[in-house]
Amino acid sequence: MTFREKLKNKKRIVIKIGSSSLTHPDTGYLDLIKLEVLVREISDLRNQGKDVILVSSGAIMVGSKTMGYDRKPSRMAQKQACAAIGQAKLMMIYQKLFAEYNQVASQILMTKHTILNNLNRLNAKNTFEELLRMGAIPIVNENDTISTYEIEFGDNDTLSAVVSAMVGADLLILLSDIDGLFTDDPHKNPEATFIDVVEELDEHLLSMGKGSTGSNVGTGGMATKLTAAEIASAAGTDMIIANGADFHVIHKIIQGRPYGTLFLSHKKNDFYVLDFLERIL
Numbered sequence: 001m002t003f004r005e006k007l008k009n010k011k012r013i014v015i016k017i018g019s020s021s022l023t024h025p026d027t028g029y030l031d032l033i034k035l036e037v038l039v040r041e042i043s044d045l046r047n048q049g050k051d052v053i054l055v056s057s058g059a060i061m062v063g064s065k066t067m068g069y070d071r072k073p074s075r076m077a078q079k080q081a082c083a084a085i086g087q088a089k090l091m092m093i094y095q096k097l098f099a100e101y102n103q104v105a106s107q108i109l110m111t112k113h114t115i116l117n118n119l120n121r122l123n124a125k126n127t128f129e130e131l132l133r134m135g136a137i138p139i140v141n142e143n144d145t146i147s148t149y150e151i152e153f154g155d156n157d158t159l160s161a162v163v164s165a166m167v168g169a170d171l172l173i174l175l176s177d178i179d180g181l182f183t184d185d186p187h188k189n190p191e192a193t194f195i196d197v198v199e200e201l202d203e204h205l206l207s208m209g210k211g212s213t214g215s216n217v218g219t220g221g222m223a224t225k226l227t228a229a230e231i232a233s234a235a236g237t238d239m240i241i242a243n244g245a246d247f248h249v250i251h252k253i254i255q256g257r258p259y260g261t262l263f264l265s266h267k268k269n270d271f272y273v274l275d276f277l278e279r280i281l
Contacts (some may be wrong), residue, residue, distance in 0.1 A: 002256070003262060003264060004184060004256040004257070004258060005088055005256040005258050006198070006256070007171065007238070007253060007254055007256050007262075008255060008256055009253075010050065010093075010170045010171040010238075010254070011049075011050055011051065011170060011174065012050070012051040012053075012167065012168065012169045012170055013045060013050055013051065013052050013053070013055060013165045013169060013170075013171045013172075013174065013254075014044065014052075014053045014054075014055060014133075014160055014163055014167070014169045014171070014172045014173070014237075015052065015053070015054050015055070015158035015173045015250065016054075016055040016056075016057075016058050016156055016157065016159075016172070016173065016174045016175065017055070017056050017057060017175050017178065018059045018156070018174075018175065018244065019057040019060075019061050019242060020176065020177045020244075021033065021034070021082065021089075021124045021175050021176060021244030021245070021247075022034065022056070022057070022058045022061075022175065023058070023061060027076040028065055028071070028091070029065050030058070030060060030062060030065075030090075031110065034247055035093065035097060035163075035246040036097060037246075037248060038247040038250075039097040039100075039103075040095070040101065041108065041166065041247055041248065041250040041251055042098075042103075042137060042250070043098065043101035043103045044052060044251065045101055045250070045251075045254070046080055046135070046137065047140055051132045051167075052137055053128070053137070053138045053139075053140060053167065053169070054094075054137060054138070054139045054140065054161060055134075055139075055141070055156050055159060055160040055163060055173055056090065056094070056139055056140070056141055056156075057088040057141065057156050058086065058090055058141075059081050059082075059087040059090055059141055060072055060082050060086055060091050060144055061084030061086065061089070062084035062085075062087075063082030063083055063084065063086025063089070064086070064217075065232075066082075066085050066086060066089060066257065067085060067118045068080060068245075069082070070257045076263075077100045079144065080144055080145045081145075083144030083145050083191070084145045087107075087109070087141065087145070088145070089104070091107050091139065093149045094139055098137060100192075103137055104134075104135065104136045104137065105136070105137050105139055106125070106131050106136045106137065106138050106139065106248055107138075107139055108127065108128070108131075108138050108139070108140045109140075109141055109142070109143035110124065110140060110141075110142060110143060110159065110163075111142065111143045115162055115166075115233040115270065115273070115274075116274065118180050122250065123136060123185075124166065125166050125167065127195050128163075128167045129167070132167070139154065140160075141158070147269075157174060157224040157228045158224055158228055158231070159225055159226070160174065160228060161171060161227070161228035161230075161231035161235075161237075161277065162231065162273055163196055163237075163251055164185065164232050164237045164239075165232070165235035165237065165271070165273050166237060166273070168235075169235065169237050170236070170237060170238065171239070171240070171252065172228070172237050172238070172239040172240070172241050173239075173242065173253060173260075174225055174231045174239065174241045174242070175230060175242055175243070175244030175247070175249070175250075176184030176225070176241070176243070176244055176246065177243065177245070178222070178241065178243060179242070179243045180195065180196075180240075180241045180242060180243075180260045181194075181195045181198065181205070181222070181226075181261040182194055182195065182240060187219075191217075194245075194261075195259045195261050196258060196261065196262070197261070197263075197264065198229070198261060198262070198264065199264050200264070200266065201226070201229055201233055201263060205226065206226050206230065214240065225241050229241075229263040231273065232263070232265065233263060233264070233265045233266050233267075234265075234266070234267065234268045234271045235265070235267065235271055235273070236265050236267030237262065237265050237267045237270075238262065238264055239262075239265075240253055240259075240260040240261065240262050240263070241260050241261045241262040241263075242259050242260025243259075243260070244262075253258075
């Protein structure tokens with residue numbers, strides 16, 4: 001059985017969706033057709049008996065569009081107010097769509113302090129475990145209404161890896177506006193080649209992401225995705241970076257088909273998530 005074929009046996013999956021994968025590129029408004037596909041894909045994973053956690057960006061973008069802004073506001077107070085509006089609207093849409101497939105969506109908002117504080121982290125872990133035991137689908141986002149750490153979390157890339165480590169996920173899927181990892185920036189270097197499987201994440205590969213940036217909608221770049229891969233690997237979680245242009249890619253990945261870059265896990269017995277976070281946050 002190949003590395004890809006083993007993906008069908010994954011039991012606990014975290015899926016991270018970036019802002020750019022949720023919105024129309026020309027307007028910045030939510031792409032409701034894509035959202036329906038996402039919800040259907042996740043609901044089918046639940047029907048297969050798998051635990052699924054969705055880490056979803058987009059609250060600030062949704063809130064800013066709701067209030068008539070052409071782009072994300074620059075002032076922190078405006079961003080946080082838009083997040084408060086957008087998070088409620090986004091969850092309302094998720095709950096409505098998931099209910100159509102007889103699934104229950106729940107919300108968990110986290111900050112840096114949720115993770116760094118031992119008691120808060122334990123409480124969050126217990127909540128995740130109970131929600132999954134109940135068959136609910138936790139939908140996670142950074143609590144942008146009170147937090148100022150969004151840039152450090154990198155459009156939820158790091159947050160999704162931390163959640164994966166917290167709940168003992170065996171697969172993390174990062175969906176963004178890129179196909180996966182290349183030997184160089186494919187937009188600048190036509191000779192860049194696609195990397196199908198990363199068996200071990202070394203310093204050379206980690207250096208590839210330095211200085212990279214994401215789209216105008218999101219805040220994450222390749223650097224934050226490689227940091228997420230580093231955390232996930234050490235925690236014992238395989239990870240895939242794939243293009244979220246079509247959310248049907250989720251079931252194709254689980255079927256073992258060659259989409260995205262697969263990072264194989266190398267669980268460290270002395271893994272402690274705070275060691276990573278204190279270095280990057």
